[in-house]
Structures are given as C-alpha cells and as structure tokens.
Amino acid sequence: MAFKIEVTESKVKAEKYESLLPQIVALIKNENNLIANLGNVCSALKYSFESFIWVGFYLKCEDNQDELVLGPFQGRVACTRISFGKGVCGKAAESKKTVIVENVDEFTGHIVCDPMSKSEIVVPVIAEGEVIAVLDIDSGEYSSFDDTDKKYLEMMIENIKHIFSEK
Ligand code: SME
Numbered sequence: 001m002a003f004k005i006e007v008t009e010s011k012v013k014a015e016k017y018e019s020l021l022p023q024i025v026a027l028i029k030n031e032n033n034l035i036a037n038l039g040n041v042c043s044a045l046k047y048s049f050e051s052f053i054w055v056g057f058y059l060k061c062e063d064n065q066d067e068l069v070l071g072p073f074q075g076r077v078a079c080t081r082i083s084f085g086k087g088v089c090g091k092a093a094e095s096k097k098t099v100i101v102e103n104v105d106e107f108t109g110h111i112v113c114d115p116m117s118k119s120e121i122v123v124p125v126i127a128e129g130e131v132i133a134v135l136d137i138d139s140g141e142y143s144s145f146d147d148t149d150k151k152y153l154e155m156m157i158e159n160i161k162h163i164f165s166e167k
Pocket of ligand 1: 054078079082086087088089090109110111112113114117120136138
C-alpha cells in the first residue's frame, strides 16, 4: 500500500513535527522489518524539512560493541563505521545524550561525510540502558537544530524504538 506523508506547511518547526510524528508512527505500524521501517523513517524526515540534506541511522555493530555501522539513510554516501567517542555520532553514542552542533566546522573531531553539511543533530536510541543506534541528521544551514528538534526527535525515537527488537 502506498503511504503519503503530508506535513503541515508551517514556518513553526513544532507544528511540522506535531503533524509529522503521528504519520511516522502510522507508517511503521503494519511492518515489522527493521530495515524497511528505518528507511521509511529517514525518508519521511528528510522530505519534510527542506534544510535536511542527510538523515540516517547508525547501528551498534554486533561484532564490535564500541563501533557504529551505517544503517538505512537518505542522502549522499557516508562513512560506514564510526567508533564510540568519535565524531558527533560517536559522542552521542558514548554520552547516551543528544548532541546538537550549530556549526560542524567548530566541532573538534567532526567526521565530514557531505561537505554541504553545516549543522547536525544526533539522537541516541537507548534500550535497557544501552545505546543500540543513533539517528543522525545533517542540515545544509548553520544552527538548524535546537531544543525543539531535540524534544520531538527524542519523542519520535521513543515511539518507534520497539522496531529495533522486531528484526
Ligand atoms: N558527521 C558525522 C558523521 C556521519 S555523517 O554526517 C553522515 C559525525 O561527525 O559523526
């Protein structure tokens, strides 16, 4: 069945998230394949916000617990492996906290994948106290992300994270 995401045309970010999040929950409701669902979540996010140039998940490696490996994403090709503690993704994974970077050039250790990226947010996915993945979003504009993105993206992750145990 085709599923169409329609997000409120609004300059107010919170209104867009309010409109998008229930649609994302509905999008994954009748499917239990992790790859399919993560791919669709990335697409729904990327095409709802004009400034988003890369949206993807990095998943904790099964063979190396201190490493993330590239999962489903939307955007240009990206680095495949990131160690915990390295780059923005690794920092979020290590700290178990969302990291917002207003200007990627000012973040020591930032890993460049798409040179068009100007700012970034990484939200960890935590299950039973352990990071199992991170959601990484890159924007083509500086200072794209703030506490509103953090609030709604963390809420989204809470609402969809059951899919990680359905694979
Ligand atoms: N910039 C990220 C690497 C992943 S790409 O942006 C897709 C980082 O520093 O962890």
